[in-house]
Amino acid sequence: MELQDIPTETDVLVIGGGPGGYVAAIRAAQRGLDVTLVERDAVGGTCLNYGCIPSKALITATGIARDAGDAETMGVRADPEIDVEQMVSWKDGVVDRLTGGVEALCETNGVTVVDGLANFVDTHEVSIRGPDGDETKLTFSDCIIATGSRPIEIPGFDFDDFPVLGSRDALSLSSIPESIVICGAGYIGLELAGVFADLGTEVTIVEMLDEALPGYPSDLTDPVTDSLEERGVTFQFGEAATEWWPTKDRMQVETETAEGETSRYLTDRVLVAVGREPVTDTLGLDAIGLEPEENGFLETDDQCRTEADHIYAVGDVAGEPMLAHKASAEGITAAEVIAGEDVTYDPRMVPAVVFTDPEIATAGLTADEAAEAGYETTVGKFPLQSSGRALTTNQAEGFVELVADDASGQILGGRMVGPEASEVIAEIGLAVEQGLTLTDVASTIHSHPTLSESVMEAAEHALGQAVHTSNR
Known part of the structure; x- marks a missing residue:
């Protein structure tokens, strides 16, 4: 208007x-x-x-x-x-x-x-x-x-400068760069690294920390970084981009470690994805x-x-x-x-998803977080190598895990790395939000063969009733 x-x-x-x-x-x-x-x-x-x-x-x-x-x-x-x-x-x-x-x-x-x-x-x-x-x-x-x-911009890397991209620019490119340096190994950096790698671009990820997806444990991130490396992506950890300058037909990006050691990367474009x-x-x-x-x-x-x-x-x-x-x-x-309603924003969990390949998804508490909150926990885990549906999709790397209160069986959280984790996590989120127990999930008949039945299998594993994997 x-x-x-x-x-x-x-x-x-x-x-x-x-x-x-x-x-x-x-x-x-x-x-x-x-x-x-x-x-x-x-x-x-x-x-x-x-x-x-x-x-x-x-x-x-x-x-x-x-x-x-x-x-x-x-x-x-x-x-x-x-x-x-x-x-x-x-x-x-x-x-x-x-x-x-x-x-x-x-x-x-x-x-x-x-x-x-x-x-x-x-x-x-x-x-x-x-x-x-x-x-x-x-x-x-x-x-x-x-x-x-x-x-977030980093000093010296202005999004208005032609070779420097923000995530918005990277999603609108009409041609494929032969090479790109991505600053940041968070979820935006890894998701776009996958896109560029699949387009045939030579991808180098520069990350100032010592790991990808900081805050996520290695059992979730390792399958993702392994997949990216298999597709040609190179990781340079412990380095922060500090400067860039044009060359005859490309650009040079300089990085520095905490000890002051520098490295240089010749590339066509640089994508800054260090956060928001x-x-x-x-x-x-x-x-x-x-x-x-x-x-x-x-x-x-x-x-x-x-x-x-x-x-x-x-x-x-x-x-x-x-x-x-x-x-x-x-x-x-x-x-x-x-409007006058007496409501509050107080969810038990907010699911999070990383749309890499394989996908990562979490909902609620991890086992460590539950322990810090005072719970004695039971953990159930189902490997996707044992999932008929995962094998038929040719994507069986990963697992589904449930964390529950040992005394009551109430589900406190869950994690998944694997295909369609962004969809499967909804069932775990519902279980956490509604206070469902391991028995509630394990006794619910799931369609077969599906990825979602891996949640049921993880619940059965936590109860010591697993059929399709070894019991804990």
């Missing part, structure tokens, strides 16, 4: 149209509130436009090509040819369909969507600047801040008396309220974990509270 057409006041102002903001806006409108959503870039936010959806589209497309080329053991011989322009066009079509759907849902539910940048004037008013520089004022009763996060930071500097928070914490997040209570009672924060801007589904759940909470 054009600035001159928007109302001068609204019940609920939502700043940011990502998975936290647009979900909050729709839910608030469903509760009978007048809602205005201000988004300065694209409805759907980073997730739909420049992150979750486009990256998974490219991961799927390049994975199909790789699987086809690697299927000789299954009696399939193929030499796939990748049309990058067509692949990117298909990816863009997926994004357009989803963002168009979000815009339609906002309209159907009566949400006023404004293209602009909102800046607080005082505790109940913002100034909105449109793309053409025009400004207007809007007063509100309650506000939900959902401004999300952005990629919350976006609060565009809001004019001083006008409402809010100050981000040292890490940049806005502190909130269990109803997503900030220190200002009528101003809420959801999603990446409200703290870890920076995940789209966590943002949406918080957005629902904030909208319901504003």
